[in-house]
Amino acid sequence: MTDDADVLLEAVLSVGRGLELEGTLYRVVQAAADIADARYAALGILGEDGQIAQFLTVGLSEDEIRAIGPYPRGRGLLGELIRHPAPLRLPDMAADHRSVGFPAHHPPMRTFLGVPLQVRGNPFGNLYLTDKRGGGEFTADDQRLIEALASAASVAVENARLYDEATLRERWAHGNDEISRRVLAGDTPESVLDAVAREAVQVAAADVAVLATVDDDAPDHLRVRSAHGPGTDGLVGTRLPLQGTFAAEAYTAGQAVVTRDAASDHRQTLSFNPPSVVGPLAAMPLGGPGRTAGVLTVGRRAGTPPFPRVVVDALAAFASQAAVALELAERRRDAERLAVVRDRDRIARDLHDLAIQRLYATGLSLEGVGRRMQERPEAKGDAERVERAVGDLDETISLIRTTIRGLQPSTGAVRRVGLRARLVAEVDAASRTLGFTPALHMAGAVDTLVPPATADHLVAVLREALSNVARHAEARRVGVELVAGDDVVLTVADDGRGIPADAARSGLANLERRAADLGGTFTVERDQPGTALHWRVPLNL
Ligand SMILES: Nc1ncnc2c1ncn2[C@@H]1O[C@H](COP(=O)(O)OP(=O)(O)OP(=O)(O)O)[C@@H](O)[C@H]1O
Ligand SMILES: [Mg+2]
Structure with a gap:
């Protein structure tokens, strides 16, 4: 050789x-x-x-x-x-x-x-x-x-x-795995977004990655949700204008924007600092045209090789998979929020229907005991203790009421309190004058189906019907039922002496007018014994 x-x-x-x-x-x-x-x-x-x-x-x-x-x-x-x-x-x-x-x-x-x-x-x-x-x-x-x-x-x-x-594919697969893992583990959208930006740095062999999504409060901006790499501190939370930046162009066009040197490319300005360190840049839409959720931008230090086509392609696929993951994470969060609201609603209902009713019943029987004790002078001290206990119970009930109000969404304006809760409150209030607690039954999506105006009528109708029972019926039992479907029907039935056929109508006439105004009907049924009122109005107006 x-x-x-x-x-x-x-x-x-x-x-x-x-x-x-x-x-x-x-x-x-x-x-x-x-x-x-x-x-x-x-x-x-x-x-x-x-x-x-x-x-x-x-x-x-x-x-x-x-x-x-x-x-x-x-x-x-x-x-x-x-x-x-x-x-x-x-x-x-x-x-x-x-x-x-x-x-x-x-x-x-x-x-x-x-x-x-x-x-x-x-x-x-x-x-x-x-x-x-x-x-x-x-x-x-x-x-x-x-x-x-x-x-x-x-x-x-x-x-x-x-x-x-091959290693690019490996990094890409690893990035996807990491994101899927987080979605499946039920991580928050924030955590998923953070993983997307961090994995993008790996996939693209980039130095920085910045992920921005559409801002709900300001639709003319993108908001930086996660950022990785040197010089990106403090970037999260800042807004990017929807014009004049690489990210904005990728977002509006719904396709990748790639440049070999962001600093000297005068088509656009850099969407984020640190401009000094970024040379090659690629901005990828998250999701396709028309349904772009945001933009993933990766950058390499100035003077380093631009992103090759294979990397850009891999990154584009990565970004669209990330968009799907993000949507899943957001849907899941919505579902969880809904579950929390439902749960609170259920707790509020149970407190009303079960806890409060039981406390009332206890309070009433104690009151009875207290009255009997009052009649016996030797038991006067005990009678006072019983009276205090009844007072305590009342206080407990009002405490629970406050808790329930806190549990229900949008406290404050009465109108925003659900119909269900308002009817329960009416029944509670009537218990005092009746001397016993009406049975209350509700069926259907009462709070969502019944419009606010109709709900106001229903509350008034129930109040009048229960006041009639207390004043005229001499009843031992009264049942209240509300069913919401195509119609909403309120039925108040007591086992009292019944309405005399010749009774002059004043409150009852009001109930009839209220029903007629809403295109509904009002009927009075003479039960044996007792009275049943049916107040019905249509909901599908
Ligand atoms: N649940 C009932 N059981 C027995 N009698 C009833 C019952 N509801 C009403 N009545 C009788 O029907 C009459 C008419 O009732 P209505 O509500 O129209 O007037 P009111 O209760 O007497 O007066 P207002 O409602 O203006 O206070 C009553 O006076 C009463 O004699
Ligand atoms: Mg009346």
Whole structure:
């Protein structure tokens, strides 16, 4: 084996040593510099637009790279190789008519060797070598070796690309798993959103991710719901205008907006600080056009490679899956809220129907005992204690009432208190004058089906009917029933002496008028014994 073959073999082996694309590419550049004895070497990788998307260099220090500024876009000699992908060897770059010269702070470079690099028959990039050590020019042998390296590197690059895609898929699957896990565990939408932004950083190999959703209180804004990465502190909760930003464009268009350098892309402004650190940027709608819930924006530090198409595609799919997850999480939260409201409603009802009734009954029997004791002078002390106990019970009942009011949604305005609760309160109030507690039964979605105006009538009707029972019936029992369906029907039935046929009607006439006003009916039934009133009005008005 010749020396050259040794060097080449060594170089090819080193290139194939790792699997990550970025590392592989650096090893190609380093190997090229070693083989051709060049002071400087670079690999300009072409983006989807055919321009240089990434520029890897060997021989320049970090400080020198920073001083030179943005990597070349592919004009002059570098562009020549892009336009005509064939090896190019020059003794003096500056003397060539195609040269556009160097930017400020660029070290002087003289000799030049450029070789195109293809992967799977497609242009991938170009190897650029400058300043052969020892003062001489790059030789035909150098060129031959670099060409051989380029063809060996093409296989390594292809492998590394496949590997990168595989790991991307892995990161993506991991991100989806993480989000699904949270949704299934019943996490809050906030927690799901937070996971989406954090996993997006991983999926896209990005530095920052910001997730904003539509703001209910201000529909002309997006609100940042979660943010990850350096410089994103304090971003959560801030609002983004729905115009003039990358995020806004992605949101309104319902499709991904990608830029290779947010800072110099003047189509839009950056939707969030820190602008200084963000170069490549991709903004993804959450959900499709017309039903976009928000925008996921990822950014990479300025000067790093732009997001490749495969990453953008993966991210778009990730974002739409995240949108579904988010919707599930939000639906679940609504369902839980509803369950809480229902639960409170049930507790309030039980307190009314069970606890209060029982306390009343106890209070009434105690009152009876107390009255009898009053009649016996020797039991006067006990009678007073019983009276105090009855007072305590009354206080307890009013305490429970307060609790019930707190449990019911929208306390305050009487009208907003549910009909159910108001009828229960009427029955409670009537118990005092009746001397016993009416039986109360309600069926149907009383609170939701009955409109407020009808509810007001029902309360008035019940009050009048119970006052009649207390004043005229001499009843021992009275039953109140309210059924809400297509109609709402209130029935008040007692077992008293019944309404005399010739009774003059005043309150009862009012009840009839109230029913007629609402297109309903009012009937008085003479039970044996007792009276039953039926007050019915239609609900489907
Ligand atoms: N549940 C009942 N049991 C027995 N008699 C009743 C009953 N309800 C009403 N009455 C009789 O019917 C009459 C008419 O009742 P109505 O409610 O129209 O007038 P009122 O109760 O006497 O007066 P107002 O309602 O104006 O206070 C009563 O005076 C009473 O004699
Ligand atoms: Mg009356």
